[in-house]
Amino acid sequence: MIKFLDLQKINLVHQQEIEEKLIQVFRSGWYLLGNEVKNFETSLVNYVGSPHAIGVANGLDALRLIFRAYLEIEQLKEGDEVIVPANTYIASILAVTDNRLKPVFAEPEIRNYNLNISKIEALITPKTKAIMVVHLYGQVCWSQELETLAKKYNLKIIEDNAQSIGAEWNGIKSGNLGDAAGFSFYPGKNLGALGDSGAVTCKDSLLAKTIRTLANYGSQEKYVNEFQGLNSRLDEIQAAVLDIKMKYIDSENDRRRDIAEKYISNITNSKIILPLLPTASKEHVWHLFVIRTDKRDELQKYLLENRVQTLIHYPIPPHKQKAYTYYNHLSFPVTELIHNEVLSLPISPVMDIDEVQRVIKMVNEF
Ligand SMILES: *Cc1c(COP(=O)(O)O)cnc(C)c1O
Numbered sequence: 001m002i003k004f005l006d007l008q009k010i011n012l013v014h015q016q017e018i019e020e021k022l023i024q025v026f027r028s029g030w031y032l033l034g035n036e037v038k039n040f041e042t043s044l045v046n047y048v049g050s051p052h053a054i055g056v057a058n059g060l061d062a063l064r065l066i067f068r069a070y071l072e073i074e075q076l077k078e079g080d081e082v083i084v085p086a087n088t089y090i091a092s093i094l095a096v097t098d099n100r101l102k103p104v105f106a107e108p109e110i111r112n113y114n115l116n117i118s119k120i121e122a123l124i125t126p127k128t129k130a131i132m133v134v135h136l137y138g139q140v141c142w143s144q145e146l147e148t149l150a151k152k153y154n155l156k157i158i159e160d161n162a163q164s165i166g167a168e169w170n171g172i173k174s175g176n177l178g179d180a181a182g183f184s185f186y187p188g189k190n191l192g193a194l195g196d197s198g199a200v201t202c203k204d205s206l207l208a209k210t211i212r213t214l215a216n217y218g219s220q221e222k223y224v225n226e227f228q229g230l231n232s233r234l235d236e237i238q239a240a241v242l243d244i245k246m247k248y249i250d251s252e253n254d255r256r257r258d259i260a261e262k263y264i265s266n267i268t269n270s271k272i273i274l275p276l277l278p279t280a281s282k283e284h285v286w287h288l289f290v291i292r293t294d295k296r297d298e299l300q301k302y303l304l305e306n307r308v309q310t311l312i313h314y315p316i317p318p319h320k321q322k323a324y325t326y327y328n329h330l331s332f333p334v335t336e337l338i339h340n341e342v343l344s345l346p347i348s349p350v351m352d353i354d355e356v357q358r359v360i361k362m363v364n365e366f
Contacts (some may be wrong), residue, residue: 001308001309002307002308002309002346002355002358002359003309003346004310005346006348006350007187007188009350010192013248014244014248017244018241018244021244022237022241025237025240026237028236030236031237032235032236033216034236035236036236036237036239036240037233037236039239039243040239040243044201044246047173048175049172050175050181050201050203051203052200052201052205052208053200054201054211054212054215055198055234056197056200056211056215056234057197057198057215057233058197058232059091059162059182059189060094060095060182060184061198062183062200063092063094063160064094064095064099065182065215065232066158066180066182066202067098067099067158068099069210069211070156070207072210072227073206075129076099076130076156078100079100079101079102080101080102080128080130081104081127081129082096082102082104082128082132083104083124083130083131084104084106084131085105085114085115085132085134085136086106086318086332086335087113087114087115087334087339088134088318089134089313089314089318090321090323095160095182097324101130104123105319105327105332106120106123107333108334108335109334110334110338112139112276114134114135115133115141116334117141117143117145117149124155128153128155129156130156130157130158131155131157133146133157133158133159133178134160134163135163135174136163137163137275137286137288137289137290138167138256138287139285140169140174140177140283142169142174142177156178158178159180159182161174161181161182161201162189162198163184163190163288164190164287165183165189165191166249166250166285167283167284168282168283176201176203179204180201180202180204180207181200181201182198182199182200183199183201184197185198185238189287190256190287191245191249192245193238193241194238194241195238197235197239210227213226213227213229214229215230215232216229216233217229217230218230251349253285253349255349256285257281257284259348259356260275261277262356262360263289263347263356263359263360266357267360267363268364269364271295271299272292272293272299272363272366273291286347288313289344289347290313291342291343291345291363292338292342292343293343294340294341296312296340296341298366302366303362303363306362308345310343310344310345310346312343313344314342317332317335317336317339320339345363346359
């Protein structure tokens, strides 16, 4: 069986380094708010190029905390509108609604599944205060036009960078394009921990300080609480593992790019719509390799019968989920078409050439 993602193999590549570090942190007796987190935050700042990085418990919290901090420092207020992509994982939307902000959904571009930036301006009202971009599947969602729009209407740009660590636009890393960004280090992400974890990067120091405080019970000084905060800390063990794996992220992303190029050059089945290679290869880190076909369910079944695991990202868009009954009446045809037709093929830094060739062969034979 070619697994969709072989997490065991991905982590065993770094077995010795990780196991030695795990023993060291275990024996140190220091498990939270220590040097491992500090070191990893410094590595993230150096890598992404943003002035601030704050380790948090997971990717959803990273995004929730950005909005929550903007509310606390009164740069956003309850009921403000945030333009969000309709085509995304639900976490992006949850971060907005959890803070009693109003998501205003925008359709994606069918050619790359990312937010269609030319559709944003028509959605802006006096209540619009922010745009959330999601670099979906690992591809940067950014343009000069977006920057101009944000300046013209004085909008904050928040990046959901959960799928795209290492991607670049014009030499700037994702996570350092907007005002603030949320990262996820869920085990299956391109930089994955051994459990849940996440981080925020941002440009403004007051925002950074507020997020750090909010994530620690709203407290900077023990037992003194400035905010009704939460407990959303990155722990020492996860930070130590992430700091090791961080050294390999560029070479692992390059390996994903190689596989994506092989798929794109060699999958020739006319029933399949392939993703496009971006004009600059660094704009994509291929967290997912997503193809599209109106025979999606048959293809998935055929591949499984031929021992190739695939997944669907995602089967139901956020506005059609039971969790959001009050948005169920909305209609976003491009988003809905994508959800009906997409299928993700296996891609990872540890897939070998035989596996890649077998996936190509089976997709072509369908
Ligand atoms: C994974 C993911 C998240 C949430 O990250 P968690 O660490 O699982 O909370 C948010 N947005 C997108 C686009 C994701 O893929």
